[in-house]
Amino acid sequence: MKNFDRILRNGRICDGTGNPSFHGDIGISGDRIEAVGRLDAAQAAEIVDISGLVVSPGFIDLHNHVDHGILAYPDADSYIMQGVTTSVVGNCGLSMAPVSAAYREDVRGYLKPFLDKKAPYSWDWSNLSEFFSCVTKSGITQNLAPLVGQGTLRIAVKGFDPTPATDDEMNAMKELLRAELENGAFGMSSGLVYPPGSYTGAEELRELARIVASYGALYSTHIRNEADRVIKSVDEAIALGEAGGVSVQVSHHKAAGRGNWGKVHATLRIMEEARARGVDVTCDVYPYIAGMTTITSLLPSRALEGGTAKMLARLKDPEVRKGLAEELHQGSIGEENWIKTLGWDNIVIAESGIAPQYAGMSLARIISERGGSDPFETFLDWFLEIRGEATMILSEMDEADVRTVIAHPLSAVISDSWVTAPSAGGRPHPRAYGTFPRLLGKYVREEKVLSLEEGVRKITSMPARKAGIRGRGLIAEGFFADLVVFDPETIRDKATFLDPHQYPEGIRHVLVNGQVVVTNNTLLGVRPGKILRK
Ligand SMILES: [Zn+2]
The missing domain is CATH 3.20.20.140 (Metal-dependent hydrolases)
Known part of the structure; x- marks a missing residue:
């Protein structure tokens, strides 16, 4: 009689090939699957009944x-x-x-x-x-x-x-x-x-x-x-x-x-x-x-050249700011331009290690709370304050x-x-x-x-x-x-954008x-x- 370390008994086996699932047992020894099928006569140190459940590859x-x-x-x-x-x-x-x-x-x-x-x-x-x-x-x-x-x-x-x-x-x-x-x-x-x-x-x-x-x-x-x-x-x-x-x-x-x-x-x-x-x-x-990435992705990559310190220095220069504003408004850059494509409303801060109070806020809200006549200028001031250190969620x-x-x-x-x-x-x-x-x-x-x-x-x-x-x-x-x-029948995700820390x-x-x-x-x-x- 065959002996395993563990048998998963009576599962619906979805084997990963895409082929129709079937009911059966899985015999495991050490780190390997040793047998798949009907293992009624086999013994194991542990037998786990998984009737009614699906077993699939990890x-x-x-x-x-x-x-x-x-x-x-x-x-x-x-x-x-x-x-x-x-x-x-x-x-x-x-x-x-x-x-x-x-x-x-x-x-x-x-x-x-x-x-x-x-x-x-x-x-x-x-x-x-x-x-x-x-x-x-x-x-x-x-x-x-x-x-x-x-x-x-x-x-x-x-x-x-x-x-x-x-x-x-x-x-x-x-x-x-x-x-x-x-x-x-x-x-x-x-x-x-x-x-x-x-x-x-x-x-x-x-x-x-x-x-x-x-x-x-x-x-x-x-x-x-x-x-x-x-x-x-x-x-x-x-x-x-x-x-x-x-x-x-x-x-x-x-x-x-x-x-x-x-x-x-x-x-x-x-x-x-x-x-x-x-x-x-x-x-x-x-x-x-919605996707998520770093907030620096809102700017053309040439604004980021040379690493963070250089980027921050550059973004203080009024000429650079003016050039960026024009590019972003006209949409003339060849790169992705989320501010133009999505709008301030659809960009939400996920996390900022340096300024955690902004988590969950849209850029539209951050900009309007700060006031100012030009949203892009207001955004850049805020971006400098947080040193460009934040991740954002893009509803794209x-x-x-x-x-x-x-x-x-x-x-x-x-x-x-x-x-x-x-x-x-x-x-x-x-x-x-x-x-x-x-x-x-x-x-x-x-x-x-x-x-x-x-x-x-x-x-x-x-x-x-x-x-x-x-x-x-x-x-x-x-x-x-x-x-x-x-x-x-019950598998589902529970994590949401507002309340993400939830196991399924x-x-x-x-x-x-x-x-x-x-x-x-x-x-x-x-x-x-x-x-x-x-
Ligand atoms: Zn990626």
């Missing part, structure tokens, strides 16, 4: 920023409680390494708006392996799969210098990238709206993408423009895949700003056509109509577009969030707590935008395949026992590498997570 979040807060939240509380057992980190060009001695302060300034204030980062690492060995000292609960951020990589070689890379600089970047990929990074991310990503031209990206391709790794991109020039920007991402053979992931895909709503039909068609030509392009989406998307992208077979569903916990306070984007239960509650059960099996595929096997994560993302013999048990409902058990880490809404404090290598 959710894999292909796009988040857990690395920016993992030292403060080694349990990845807001993630593990929604069933995310693996996070792909280092996204949007914002990885924690490589770091060079020459530009250590620059990279700190670059990541500062994103890093959790409570996380005790020492900044004494130079590459991803060294960074993650700090992270794993006290153990982690989730598995983390690192990407190299192109922004971080460029800063390591030439700081915030906006000029094109010289041959020597290019070679230095390639060498650092190769070293990280050699060490198991899953690919490279870019954030082409954030300096220095925004300074990076097509040729430079192409050379780096070629190296990524030679490792069969992923190029994941926050494209140059998600608003007026979203179609062109998707074309740019695909062109990299076409020229260098790299596998492309268009991150948190959307058409931002009312005038652009509906363009996702065109961008998805462009991706389908590119796939037919042999380009491995896919996209991902978070299930909310159309619900119909979100549904269209979620329903499309080429999209994975992701959170794009930072990690948090109820004790953190502040107002993070609710996606930090609710993304995956929201997909399975709102979009699968309530609105029937897609089947349960398809919903589960988009957060398990699809991201695993795309990132090249082996042995995870499916319920199959020999795979790692990363599993989520949930109630398909309906997640019963979460297992990572064969160990139970969450049971009935309780985080057990077990830390079986691993740093994964490609």
